[in-house]
Amino acid sequence: MTSAGFHPHDHHRCIADAMAAAEAHCAANRLHLTPVRRRTLEILLSEHRALGAYDILSRLNADGFGGQPPVAYRALDFLTTHGFVHKIEALNAYVACANPGSDGASHAPAFLICRACGKVEEAEADPAKGPLARAAREAGFAIERAVVEAQGLCPACHDGAS
Amino acid sequence: MTSAGFHPHDHHRCIADAMAAAEAHCAANRLHLTPVRRRTLEILLSEHRALGAYDILSRLNADGFGGQPPVAYRALDFLTTHGFVHKIEALNAYVACANPGSDGASHAPAFLICRACGKVEEAEADPAKGPLARAAREAGFAIERAVVEAQGLCPACHDGAS
DNA sequence: CATGATATGTTATACTATATCAAGCGTGAT
DNA sequence: ATCACGCTTGATATAGTATAACATATCATG
Numbered sequence: 001m002t003s004a005g006f007h008p009h010d011h012h013r014c015i016a017d018a019m020a021a022a023e024a025h026c027a028a029n030r031l032h033l034t035p036v037r038r039r040t041l042e043i044l045l046s047e048h049r050a051l052g053a054y055d056i057l058s059r060l061n062a063d064g065f066g067g068q069p070p071v072a073y074r075a076l077d078f079l080t081t082h083g084f085v086h087k088i089e090a091l092n093a094y095v096a097c098a099n100p101g102s103d104g105a106s107h108a109p110a111f112l113i114c115r116a117c118g119k120v121e122e123a124e125a126d127p128a129k130g131p132l133a134r135a136a137r138e139a140g141f142a143i144e145r146a147v148v149e150a151q152g153l154c155p156a157c158h159d160g161a162s
Numbered sequence: 163m164t165s166a167g168f169h170p171h172d173h174h175r176c177i178a179d180a181m182a183a184a185e186a187h188c189a190a191n192r193l194h195l196t197p198v199r200r201r202t203l204e205i206l207l208s209e210h211r212a213l214g215a216y217d218i219l220s221r222l223n224a225d226g227f228g229g230q231p232p233v234a235y236r237a238l239d240f241l242t243t244h245g246f247v248h249k250i251e252a253l254n255a256y257v258a259c260a261n262p263g264s265d266g267a268s269h270a271p272a273f274l275i276c277r278a279c280g281k282v283e284e285a286e287a288d289p290a291k292g293p294l295a296r297a298a299r300e301a302g303f304a305i306e307r308a309v310v311e312a313q314g315l316c317p318a319c320h321d322g323a324s
Numbered sequence: 325c326a327t328g329a330t331a332t333g334t335t336a337t338a339c340t341a342t343a344t345c346a347a348g349c350g351t352g353a354t
Numbered sequence: 355a356t357c358a359c360g361c362t363t364g365a366t367a368t369a370g371t372a373t374a375a376c377a378t379a380t381c382a383t384g
Contacts, residue, residue, distance in 0.1 A: 032331075052371080053372075054370070066332070073373075110297065112301055112303045114303075121301055125297045130294065131288055131292050132285070141168070141274045141276075142320050145313045146311070147311040148308070149308070150305045154301075198362090214339080235342075254341095
């Protein structure tokens with residue numbers, strides 16, 4: 001199941017479901033979804049886009065949370081460690097996970113990033129099945145983590161442009 | 163054909179071949195492989211590892227080239243634009259291309275990055291054939307560029323460790 | 325209540341990258 | 355020849371991303 005980033009959907013519901021899943025996962029695993037962490041996740045869920053740490057920080061400020069970089073980075077560290085948020089390496093930015101708590105830390109997300117509207121869709125493109133896994137096998141390389149980020153144009157921007 | 167990063171090889175030859183290929187490609191395309199650019203490429207070729215821009219910069223300094231960041235970044239920009247060097251997004255670092263000039267800009271490299279020794283091997287894991295391409299097709303997404311970076315342990319580090 | 329683990333506040337700093345303007349240096353056109 | 359132009363480099367400043375280190379607060383538990 002992929003995120004609905006590129007298509008119209010009940011976004012309020014989309015946020016509520018993700019927050020509920022995060023809360024359930026935290027409750028089940030003795031994790032503290034504190035106010036800063038919760039708000040950070042809400043901020044990221046509010047858009048299907050990747051936000052920079054300093055974007056997030058300034059929104060946290062607006063909500064009365066501490067104003068220094070470590071505040072944002074620590075919240076992001078918690079959220080990424082537990083699989084609620086992913087970092088988009090190609091953008092040095094962060095995006096909410098589409099299926100949080102699905103299995104904690106070990107799913108293998110791939111991302112489709114629209115360079116026009118900035119929306120990010122998360123796909124479960126398990127690299128274990130692709131040419132990457134074959135190349136690794138041939139090289140005797142043991143993959144622990146894979147960064148897979150496709151950049152291009154989403155359906156809407158592709159049709160609208162050129 | 164993959165790079166020989168993880169296996170013993172005639173490294174002097176490996177460097178010489180890559181430099182020759184770069185020179186040929188530049189000559190054929192009216193590109194200037196100036197001293198800074200050439201030296202930058204040599205630095206990256208000297209190791210099968212990804213180096214940060216400031217690492218490269220300090221090595222350039224040692225060789226008498228200008229000492230400001232733009233010097234390194236401009237050389238890297240030239241080299242990446244023309245396919246002689248790739249950026250490893252997950253590390254914010256740069257690595258020499260294993261098969262430069264193969265087709266200029268449009269090959270689809272994937273990387274195997276050893277977290278222990280730092281070596282990087284470039285594989286031609288064409289994403290067009292993998293699950294990523296299928297996910298994109300289903301989503302109506304037009305991929306223009308794909309970042310594929312696997313992190314883990316190379317054969318040597320995998321055997322040596324635990 | 326004491327204790328230890330977890331989380332947050334705060335300051336400072338490190339690391340990565342680019343904008344901008346000035347100067348040098350070839351190549352080719354007139 | 356020299357002028358004009360494009361490309362490359364020099365140099366200063368600043369923007370953007372991330373973490374180290376230490377102090378304080380909070381809370382569950384013994």
